[in-house]
Amino acid sequence: MTEPLLRVDALSVDSLSVDSPGSGSPGGALLRDVSFELAAGERLGLIGESGSGKSLTALSITGLLPDGLAADGSILLGGAQVVGSRERDLVELRGRVASVVFQEPLTALDPLMRLGRQIAEPIQRYRTLSRAELRAAVRDALVEVGLDEVDRIARAYPHEVSGGQRQRVAIAMALATRPQLLIADEPTTALDVTVQAGILDLLDRVISERGMSLLFISHDLAVVSRVADRVVLLRHGEVVDRGSLADLIARPQHPYTRELVAGARELDSAIDNPGSLA
Ligand SMILES: Nc1ncnc2c1ncn2[C@@H]1O[C@H](COP(=O)(O)OP(=O)(O)OP(=O)(O)O)[C@@H](O)[C@H]1O
Numbered sequence: 001m002t003e004p005l006l007r008v009d010a011l012s013v014d015s016l017s018v019d020s021p022g023s024g025s026p027g028g029a030l031l032r033d034v035s036f037e038l039a040a041g042e043r044l045g046l047i048g049e050s051g052s053g054k055s056l057t058a059l060s061i062t063g064l065l066p067d068g069l070a071a072d073g074s075i076l077l078g079g080a081q082v083v084g085s086r087e088r089d090l091v092e093l094r095g096r097v098a099s100v101v102f103q104e105p106l107t108a109l110d111p112l113m114r115l116g117r118q119i120a121e122p123i124q125r126y127r128t129l130s131r132a133e134l135r136a137a138v139r140d141a142l143v144e145v146g147l148d149e150v151d152r153i154a155r156a157y158p159h160e161v162s163g164g165q166r167q168r169v170a171i172a173m174a175l176a177t178r179p180q181l182l183i184a185d186e187p188t189t190a191l192d193v194t195v196q197a198g199i200l201d202l203l204d205r206v207i208s209e210r211g212m213s214l215l216f217i218s219h220d221l222a223v224v225s226r227v228a229d230r231v232v233l234l235r236h237g238e239v240v241d242r243g244s245l246a247d248l249i250a251r252p253q254h255p256y257t258r259e260l261v262a263g264a265r266e267l268d269s270a271i272d273n274p275g276s277l278a
Contacts, residue, residue: 009076010181010213011038011061011098016073016083018056018065018237030069031056031237040180043207043214045228045245047221047260053237054217058185061215062100063090078180095122099174103186105166108173109158115169116154122176141172146202164195168202175206181213188223200226221264225249233257 018031031053038044048054060071063082075082078097082090094100102108110118119138123129129137142150145168158166167187174182184203188196204227207214218224224231225245233241233256241254252258 009037010040010042010078011215012074012076013037013057013061014074014076016057016060016071016075018053018060018069018071020069029237031060031071034073034234034237034239036232036239036242038181038213038215040213041211042230043216043228045224045231046215046217046234047219047224047231048234049219052234054219054234055185056237057234058100058183058215058217061183062094062098063087064094095125095177095179097179098181098183099177099179100183100185101167101171101174101187103189105163105170106158108170109166111158113157114154115156115158115161119154119169119173119176122173126177141176142169144175144206145169145172146198147172162195163191164198167191167195167199171199171202171206175210178210179212181215182207183215183217185217186219187216189218189220196223203227221249221260225264233260 014035016031016034017029019029034053034057036044046054046057056065056069059065061075061077061082063085065071071083073083077093080089080093080097082093109115116138119141120134123134123137123141127137138154139150142153147153147165147168153161153165153169161169171187182203187203188199191199200223203214203216206212207227214227216224216227228245230244231242231248232239233254235256241248241257248257249261252261
């Protein structure tokens, strides 16, 4: 078999900056010269403290920056340019190439629509199915994200299921369009620790089973280490460090990386020795 001439990354962000041009703020750009690549099937963690620019990066990638903010540079999503693209083309890219899971599942869910219908919508957008086939596809989608009682959940409204179940449904919706890349923006931050572990295991499994790429965004190195192979560290809108997770943890170079690694170790030993928390 011959090697392909051109390897298309799932995502390639090159010299991305985000500005708030109308604001006249003297602070300058919100993101500056952010660059990273994500190969097909790879898992990258984007780490940074609150306000470092993680969400603006995710919104830039999906072409969803709020009004008043402008992106510059290049973002290739499955080989297609996002920066400067028309909304019509971006709609096609979202879903087909990349889907997003947010911190708060209610962002993605309509409170007035039964969950089964909400999952059926993205499935129908990309596949022509009979009613019976569609019902089976919705059940399969719920089973894939580890939910039991799928008939009850399909008939329920978002407020009638638990927070963890809602996040699983939101993940099922994000996966329903068969994207190549899943962008998970702090998907477990709003959940308690045991539920969090279940969602991380789920992401780990579906990403492997489907051979997808994952961009996992979090402020928490310990959480990222559960699902990512490589990380990019953002601080004040700039990339300050990057590398394989194993290298960064074993040999942290940048002061911010050292701080993060020390913090994650402290938390880990506090969990192992609960008395040390007192
Ligand atoms: N619409 C906007 N207009 C102006 N500034 C904004 C806007 N949205 C975000 N910012 C600013 O951009 C910076 C980066 O924000 P961003 O939401 O990307 O941070 P984050 O790393 O995702 O933080 P968090 O973990 O708290 O969500 C912050 O200083 C924020 O105040």
